[in-house]
Every structure is written in structure tokens, then in C-alpha cells.
Amino acid sequence: MSRIPEVEAALRPDLRGRTAYGAPQLDVAVQLNTNESSYPVPGEVIADALDRLRTDLEGLNRYPDREFSSLRAALADYLAMQSGVRLSPAQLWAGNGSNEVLQHLVQAFGGPGRTAIGFTPAYSMHPIIAETLGTRWVDGQRHAESFDLDVDSAAEQVRACDPDLVLLCSPNNPTGTALPFAAIETVLAAAPRAIVVVDEAYAEFARPGTRSALELLGDHHRLVVTRTMSKAFTLAGARLGYLAAHPDLVDALRLVRLPYHLSTPTQAVAEVALRHAPALLATVDAIKAERDRLVEELAAMGLRPVPSDANFVLFGGLADAAETWEALLAAGVLVRDIGIPGHLRVTAGTPEETSRFLEAMGDLVPEHL
Ligand code: PMP
Numbered sequence: 001m002s003r004i005p006e007v008e009a010a011l012r013p014d015l016r017g018r019t020a021y022g023a024p025q026l027d028v029a030v031q032l033n034t035n036e037s038s039y040p041v042p043g044e045v046i047a048d049a050l051d052r053l054r055t056d057l058e059g060l061n062r063y064p065d066r067e068f069s070s071l072r073a074a075l076a077d078y079l080a081m082q083s084g085v086r087l088s089p090a091q092l093w094a095g096n097g098s099n100e101v102l103q104h105l106v107q108a109f110g111g112p113g114r115t116a117i118g119f120t121p122a123y124s125m126h127p128i129i130a131e132t133l134g135t136r137w138v139d140g141q142r143h144a145e146s147f148d149l150d151v152d153s154a155a156e157q158v159r160a161c162d163p164d165l166v167l168l169c170s171p172n173n174p175t176g177t178a179l180p181f182a183a184i185e186t187v188l189a190a191a192p193r194a195i196v197v198v199d200e201a202y203a204e205f206a207r208p209g210t211r212s213a214l215e216l217l218g219d220h221h222r223l224v225v226t227r228t229m230s231k232a233f234t235l236a237g238a239r240l241g242y243l244a245a246h247p248d249l250v251d252a253l254r255l256v257r258l259p260y261h262l263s264t265p266t267q268a269v270a271e272v273a274l275r276h277a278p279a280l281l282a283t284v285d286a287i288k289a290e291r292d293r294l295v296e297e298l299a300a301m302g303l304r305p306v307p308s309d310a311n312f313v314l315f316g317g318l319a320d321a322a323e324t325w326e327a328l329l330a331a332g333v334l335v336r337d338i339g340i341p342g343h344l345r346v347t348a349g350t351p352e353e354t355s356r357f358l359e360a361m362g363d364l365v366p367e368h369l
Pocket of ligand 1: 034035096097099100123169172173199201227228230236239
């Protein structure tokens with residue numbers, strides 16, 4: 001999009017010429033492009049949320065609880081149940097999606113004159129959040145073919161730029177794989193003054209045996225683990241992301257957040273959802289089964305899926321990813337072209353959606369290989 005000269009000239013020089021981030025939101029029958037859950041929120045959760053909102057809406061003349069204290073306690077209880085790691089409410093922080101908590105982290109620990117590093121391909125908002133807040137971004141690299149992050153290479157790349165912030169992603173979007181646990185400790189040692197963030201947006205979908213970086217929080221006070229209710233909790237529209245860290249690190253985020261950033265309805269819906277965690281997470285196993293089916297059936301078609309710990313699968317082996325993306329769209333299936341040559345990313349949906357995608361893909365091979 002081109003902007004009128006007055007606006008372009010007034011814009012911060014480092015933002016000129018940039019285009020905004022965003023996957024297309026198209027009205028297509030099968031939407032498998034943004035790693036949302038395809039399952040609606042269960043009726044029992046809606047009923048409880050409506051009850052709670054009926055009371056809370058009356059009080060909307062007042063600002064919300066600025067410290068979202070009861071939500072923090074509920075998040076701590078959920079993490080104890082999900083990961084076995086017991087944290088205090090003072091170690092929890094939340095925002096409007098984990099994108100906002102990542103922004104708070106960069107506001108507090110990055111910024112002009114500071115450096116952040118991540119390992120590409122990873123979540124594309126990491127460099128955008130860093131750079132739009134004036135932080136220098138170092139594009140660290142993963143293995144070009146397997147997309148694995150070699151522990152020694154990560155340590156070397158981190159040492160070479162002496163960062164203020166390291167942004168890791170496990171399970172990694174868009175590749176799907178979780179990081180080896182040792183990588184996090186190695187990176188912490190290689191960046192002796194940095195805040196090390198592990199973005200665990202997809203943690204609930206990890207294969208058995210995957211350990212959460214939450215286990216390391218007790219020993220590492222510069223470590224932050226971010227999570228979200230947008231994926232496994234089927235609540236992308238509620239906008240609730242959170243993080244866990246040392247209480248002093250969390251307290252520092254109060255310097256940069258806007259007051260009352262979490263609305264009363266947001267806090268209410270999130271608390272009700274956490275009370276219903278087992279019901280909301282009941283679809284996780286079904287989604288994992290579809291993910292594994294995607295890996296298996298795409299490989300059988302001669303494509304190259306990357307093993308996944310998330311609710312999506314990255315696959316390679318396409319002659320022209322943009323052309324396949326268009327052909328899938330014409331067949332009523334929306335997936336994501338994340339800009340890796342020959343690759344597309346598809347979210348694991350319901351069994352029916354997965355079948356629709358696999359059938360459409362099956363019609364395109366071998367011509368698209
Ligand atoms: N981290 C990762 C790795 C993601 O893939 C996403 C969503 N695509 C987010 C964070 C942000 O999610 P939200 O703001 O909805 O919590």
C-alpha cells in the first residue's frame with residue numbers, strides 16, 4: 001500500500017516503506033491458515049461466561065482490576081496442573097494475546113540501542129515487535145533443510161551478538177518442532193546478561209516427553225516463558241496471552257503497560273475458561289491426531305512434512321508454493337504461505353477439514369511437486 005506523502009514523510013524513518021503484518025482473513029469454507037482451533041467454545045463455558053458477564057457488565061462504569069489478581073492466581077493454578085510447576089501469582093503476567101506480553105517484554109528490555117536475536121524461521125512477529133520498538137534485530141539461523149536449531153550453533157550465534165534479549169520459540173512456529181531442553185540452558189549461559197524468552201504458544205500440543213521451560217524458572221531469573229489461550233484453549237477471539245517469570249521481572253513490566261490494559265470482560269472470560277480448562281482442552285488430543293495424520297499422509301504423497309509438536313504442519317517439496325496456495329484456495333481450503341520456498345503451513349483442524357485439505361492436496365500432486 002502506498003501512503004500519501006504527508007503521512008509517509010511524518011512517519012518514523014525506520015517505519016517508512018514497511019507493510020503491516022497479517023495473514024489474509026478470507027471467507028473460505030476450510031480455514032487452516034492461522035493455527036486457531038476449529039472447535040467452537042463448549043456451551044457450558046458460554047453459559048458460565050454469560051452468568052459472570054451479567055454481573056461484571058453492571059460494573060463497567062469502573063476500571064478493571066489493574067493488577068488482574070484473580071486471573072493471575074487462576075493462571076498459576078492452571079500451569080501447576082498442566083506442567084507440574086507451581087508458581088506464585090506474582091510470577092504471572094497477562095496481556096491482550098501473547099503478542100502484547102511479548103511487546104511488554106521488548107518495551108521493558110529492548111528498545112533503541114539494544115539488540116534482540118531469534119532463529120529464523122520462527123514466529124514472524126518476534127522481529128516485527130522488536131524492530132517497531134527500535135530494537136536491533138539479529139536474524140539468527142536454523143539448519144537450512146531440517147530447520148533444527150543446533151545447540152552449539154545457537155550458543156555461538158548468541159555469543160557473537162551479545163544480545164539484550166533472546167527470543168526462542170518452542171514448539172517453533174512455523175516449523176512445528178520443540179527445542180531440545182538443553183538448548184535453553186545453553187543459550188542462557190551464552191547470553192549472560194540477556195532476558196531469554198521461550199515462546200510456548202503451542203505447549204499443550206507437544207509430543208510426550210517434551211519438557212516446558214517453566215521447569216527452569218526456579219534456577220534462572222532472566223528466563224521468561226510466554227503462553228496463550230488462543231490455541232489449545234480455543235479462545236483466539238478472547239485475546240488472552242500470559243507469561244511466567246521471576247516476580248521482579250514481572251514487576252518491571254508494570255513500568256511499560258498501559259493502565260487497565262486488560263478489560264473487565266477479558267478478565268472474566270479468561271477466568272471462566274480457566275475454571276473449565278479440562279472441557280476446553282478436551283479437543284487437544286483430537287487435534288494432535290489430525291496433525292499426525294497430516295504428517296503421515298503428506299509424506300505418503302511424496303511431500304516433505306516436518307514432524308510437529310504443535311497444531312500445524314509445515315511441509316516442503318512443492319515446485320511453487322504460491323501456486324499451490326492459490327490452487328488450494330480455489331478448492332476452498334485456506335492455508336499459509338509463510339515465504340519459505342517450496343513450503344506451506346497447514347493447521348490441523350477437525351477430521352472433516354483435514355480430509356478436505358488432504359483431498360485437495362491429493363488432487364494437486366504430482367503436478368505441484
Ligand atoms: N507466539 C506464537 C509462536 C504464535 O504462533 C502466535 C500466534 N500465531 C502468538 C505467539 C500470538 O498469539 P496470541 O497473541 O493470539 O496469543
